[in-house]
Amino acid sequence: MADEWKPKILAIICNWCSYAGADLAGGARIQYPPTVRAIRVMCTGRVDMLFILKAFVEGADGVLVSGCHFGDCHYLEGNFKAAKRMFMIKSLLRNIGLDDRRFRMTFVSASEGAKWGTVMEDVTNTVKELGPSPIKEFKK
Amino acid sequence: MAENTEPRIGVFLCHCGTNIAGSLSIEDVVEYAKTLPYVTIADQYQYMCSTPGQKKIDDAINEHNLTGVVVAACSPRLHEPTFRTATKEGGLNPFRFEMANIREQNSWVHMHGMWEEATEKAKDQVRMAVAKAARLEDLIPKSVPVERAAMVVGAGVGGMQAALDLASAGIKTYLIEATPTIGGRMSQLDKTFPTLDCSQCILTPKMVDVGRHPNIEMMTYTEVEKVEGYIGNFDITLRKKARGVLTPDEATAKGIVGGGCNGCGDCSEVCPVIKPNPFEMGMAPRKAIYIYHAQVMPLIYTVDFDSCVKCNLCVDVCGDKKAIDLEMQDEFITVKVGTAILATGFDLISIEEKREWGYKQFDNVISSLEFERLICASGPTGGHLIRPSDGKTPMAVGYVLCAGSRDNTGGVAKPYCSRFCCMYSLKHAHQIYEKIPGCKVYLFYMDIRSFGKMYEEFYYRIQNEGAKFIRGRVANVLEDPETKNLHIYSEDTLLGRPVDVEVDMLVLAAAIQPKEGANVLRKKFGVSASQDGWMLEAHPKLNPCGTTTAGVFLAGVCQGPKDIPDTVAQAEGAASAASIPIHMGEVELEPYFAMCIEDLCAGCGMCINLCPYAALDLTEKNGRTVMVVTEAKCKGCGTCGGFCPGGAIKMQHFTSPQIAAQIDAFFAGGEQ
Ligand SMILES: Cc1cc2nc3c(=O)[nH]c(=O)nc-3n(C[C@H](O)[C@H](O)[C@H](O)COP(=O)(O)OP(=O)(O)OC[C@H]3O[C@@H](n4cnc5c(N)ncnc54)[C@H](O)[C@@H]3O)c2cc1C
Numbered sequence: 001m002a003d004e005w006k007p008k009i010l011a012i013i014c015n016w017c018s019y020a021g022a023d024l025a026g027g028a029r030i031q032y033p034p035t036v037r038a039i040r041v042m043c044t045g046r047v048d049m050l051f052i053l054k055a056f057v058e059g060a061d062g063v064l065v066s067g068c069h070f071g072d073c074h075y076l077e078g079n080f081k082a083a084k085r086m087f088m089i090k091s092l093l094r095n096i097g098l099d100d101r102r103f104r105m106t107f108v109s110a111s112e113g114a115k116w117g118t119v120m121e122d123v124t125n126t127v128k129e130l131g132p133s134p135i136k137e138f139k140k
Numbered sequence: 141m142a143e144n145t146e147p148r149i150g151v152f153l154c155h156c157g158t159n160i161a162g163s164l165s166i167e168d169v170v171e172y173a174k175t176l177p178y179v180t181i182a183d184q185y186q187y188m189c190s191t192p193g194q195k196k197i198d199d200a201i202n203e204h205n206l207t208g209v210v211v212a213a214c215s216p217r218l219h220e221p222t223f224r225t226a227t228k229e230g231g232l233n234p235f236r237f238e239m240a241n242i243r244e245q246n247s248w249v250h251m252h253g254m255w256e257e258a259t260e261k262a263k264d265q266v267r268m269a270v271a272k273a274a275r276l277e278d279l280i281p282k283s284v285p286v287e288r289a290a291m292v293v294g295a296g297v298g299g300m301q302a303a304l305d306l307a308s309a310g311i312k313t314y315l316i317e318a319t320p321t322i323g324g325r326m327s328q329l330d331k332t333f334p335t336l337d338c339s340q341c342i343l344t345p346k347m348v349d350v351g352r353h354p355n356i357e358m359m360t361y362t363e364v365e366k367v368e369g370y371i372g373n374f375d376i377t378l379r380k381k382a383r384g385v386l387t388p389d390e391a392t393a394k395g396i397v398g399g400g401c402n403g404c405g406d407c408s409e410v411c412p413v414i415k416p417n418p419f420e421m422g423m424a425p426r427k428a429i430y431i432y433h434a435q436v437m438p439l440i441y442t443v444d445f446d447s448c449v450k451c452n453l454c455v456d457v458c459g460d461k462k463a464i465d466l467e468m469q470d471e472f473i474t475v476k477v478g479t480a481i482l483a484t485g486f487d488l489i490s491i492e493e494k495r496e497w498g499y500k501q502f503d504n505v506i507s508s509l510e511f512e513r514l515i516c517a518s519g520p521t522g523g524h525l526i527r528p529s530d531g532k533t534p535m536a537v538g539y540v541l542c543a544g545s546r547d548n549t550g551g552v553a554k555p556y557c558s559r560f561c562c563m564y565s566l567k568h569a570h571q572i573y574e575k576i577p578g579c580k581v582y583l584f585y586m587d588i589r590s591f592g593k594m595y596e597e598f599y600y601r602i603q604n605e606g607a608k609f610i611r612g613r614v615a616n617v618l619e620d621p622e623t624k625n626l627h628i629y630s631e632d633t634l635l636g637r638p639v640d641v642e643v644d645m646l647v648l649a650a651a652i653q654p655k656e657g658a659n660v661l662r663k664k665f666g667v668s669a670s671q672d673g674w675m676l677e678a679h680p681k682l683n684p685c686g687t688t689t690a691g692v693f694l695a696g697v698c699q700g701p702k703d704i705p706d707t708v709a710q711a712e713g714a715a716s717a718a719s720i721p722i723h724m725g726e727v728e729l730e731p732y733f734a735m736c737i738e739d740l741c742a743g744c745g746m747c748i749n750l751c752p753y754a755a756l757d758l759t760e761k762n763g764r765t766v767m768v769v770t771e772a773k774c775k776g777c778g779t780c781g782g783f784c785p786g787g788a789i790k791m792q793h794f795t796s797p798q799i800a801a802q803i804d805a806f807f808a809g810g811e812q
Pocket residue numbers: 293294295296297298299316317318319322323324325326329331332333334362363364483484485486508509512560564567655656657658661695696697698702703704705707
């Protein structure tokens with residue numbers, strides 16, 4: 001049990017929707033796997049592609065960016081601009097030989113605590129299926 | 141604190157009683173924190189947010205000459221302001237504080253048999269927070285002046301009360317109403333539970349107060365077009381829909397002395413176009429030039445340009461008053477306000493889509509709002525309750541309570557309780573007994589929710605008056621084609637047997653939903669929706685009037701179903717909250733602005749179009765083209781900073797080095 005591989009997943013989430021949704025999941029005591037660590041930003045628009053690439057280079061097994069639903073961004077369209085960038089991440093990952101399912105962008109609103117729990121489960125399951133990031137091996 | 145000194149970070153773990161300490165090892169995390177780079181002191185306390193808890197921070201800053209503070213406790217969305225204050229009291233810049241959310245995002249979501257995992261996660265969270273705290277910088281919040289004016293959108297009883305309170309507190313208040321009159325749903329009601337006050341009698345004086353309050357600028361037939369700015373300085377563009385009729389003031393302004401609409405109604409008499417009146421739920425006619433009802437405020441006629449045939453008969457009869465302008469166009473005006481309250485109320489759901497109850501299929505099935513108009517003395521029948529198919533007085537009336545409420549079957553149905561249907565159905569039963577002695581009333585219910593002051597007593601009263609309560613969901617309603625009577629099929633769940641009750645008329649206590657257009661409006665103000673579609677309050681318990689947009693507040697049913705007393709109470713709360721920044725005269729904005737690092741800026745201009753607020757421009761500086769930020773416009777989303785290919789945009793408090801350090805801290809298991 002102690003030796004079982006525990007994936008390291010980074011989440012970068014916006015203050016207004018997904019962070020609030022994650023807080024709500026807590027308030028409702030929705031249980032999910034302890035595999036994800038979150039960094040709070042004001043809006044997903046803040047997410048620089050380099051943050052995600054950096055996370056993978058440092059050995060992330062998976063990365064999640066989560067924000068407001070389209071039309072609900074606290075700053076009108078930050079999530080839209082972010083989503084465009086996030087498409088690029090997927091192809092970049094493929095180019096460097098990483099499975100692009102290791103990266104994901106989701107939209108969880110401040111009232112979707114249960115959905116946050118589901119996203120946590122989903123992301124964890126996907127990453128577990130894919131196994132440890134090959135980058136870690138490479139770096140050794 | 142001098143910039144070149146090594147960071148000295150204090151870490152404080154909160155037990156939150158057993159909320160945190162019951163799910164992970166505080167002791168282990170504190171010991172671990174002590175081993176982290178830059179950490180000078182790590183401590184713990186039962187409740188960090190309490191006075192002694194905060195004092196620990198204050199003392200440690202002074203004793204250990206800290207440069208940054210980390211508290212691992214609940215969500216920063218709850219207590220970041222508290223601990224920033226404590227940090228400031230200790231003599232540090234309040235922005236040298238970082239929070240690790242080990243409650244909402246750890247101890248509460250990894251509760252059973254997850255002790256080790258939760259403890260590990262808390263260590264990671266603390267390590268990441270310390271990494272950020274070591275790189276935090278002093279920031280100075282910007283104070284901006286607050287415009288001494290407020291706006292209330294929606295003039296139902298909630299919006300009216302909020303406007304009256306704000307105006308009476310000396311604040312210039314714009315009251316915006318989409319329809320031609322203020323009053324909202326309450327003016328459609330006959331009586332109000334449980335006191336049975338006549339609704340118009342208690343509402344009309346309030347409408348008059350609103351109309352003549354010197355601080356209220358009432359703008360009916362007007363909608364919000366665009367919202368710009370931020371707390372203290374909202375620039376709101378309004379669309380004054382073409383009403384086709386001038387008020388006396390507008391006429392005077394146009395040099396028509398003594399002119400303008402005086403509400404005589406001569407125009408309406410001659411108008412040849414007949415349309416259903418939405419105020420009477422379509423059960424009475426109105427003309428193309430109309431008022432909703434006799435007590436409208438303001439008493440100014442309105443032309444419905446969609447149905448007007450431009451025959452000019454009204455213009456002629458209006459004569460020298462020259463009130464009617466059939467060429468009138470929508471007008472746009474922009475007003476500046478410091479704060480705003482949304483109070484847009486509700487609609488009934490499209491209950492015809494619940495086919496089983498026969499609304500719009502059978503003549504004698506009506507909605508509860510139609511009932512209100514039918515029983516009202518000023519309604520289409522003069523208060524004589526008659527059934528639509530043949531105008532006969534019904535001698536047996538059925539009620540379907542929770543019609544589409546507390547219903548998880550999807551479609552138009554709503555999972556929530558609409559909160560006032562039980563009570564108004566009881567009220568209706570009483571009104572029927574009062575008007576039609578001997579009439580039978582059958583209420584099909586799931587539960588009777590009579591939770592308010594004097595509500596349960598009212599329920600007993602109606603039971604004693606003879607109403608029949610049948611506990612069960614109505615499965616099906618069929619019409620007798622001959623008599624147009626209705627058969628209600630249900631199960632009496634208390635007796636455990638099927639029932640078939642024949643009535644002359646059936647009333648559906650339909651579920652409610654947010655007012656049409658409320659979604660578009662809330663997005664303009666940056667307000668979120670709850671899962672059930674109503675507008676989302678900042679905190680369900682501690683901030684039920686606020687929203688996540690600073691300076692924007694909620695009142696009445698737009699935030700969730702409530703009856704009139706609750707609507708008025710919330711409106712007074714919202715008005716009080718909205719008046720605070722205005723009375724303070726200044727608000728502090730979080731200083732999360734973008735900054736251009738000019739040495740790195742290539743002047744490519746790629747960021748300019750990314751900014752949703754047009755806060756960025758290019759300029760010439762020392763012979764180079766560089767970007768500049770207009771701080772007053774920047775809201776700190778970081779969309780520009782997340783993109784700049786040269787890393788030339790510094791997002792204060794969310795800088796790239798800070799975020800990179802958090803990422804490193806997670807994966808490297810500590811800082812390099
Ligand atoms: C059949 C029935 C009977 C009831 N009986 C009782 C009773 O006896 N006692 C009781 O306490 N409660 C009763 N209620 C509940 C009561 O109607 C509500 O509590 C009350 O009307 C809520 O007021 P409000 O101001 O929040 O919303 P509303 O009354 O709905 O007012 C909202 C206003 O905002 C305007 N508006 C909407 N959108 C916009 C926009 N985008 N721009 C500008 N303006 C806009 C609307 O035109 C409207 O004037 C009853 C409800 C129903 C349906």
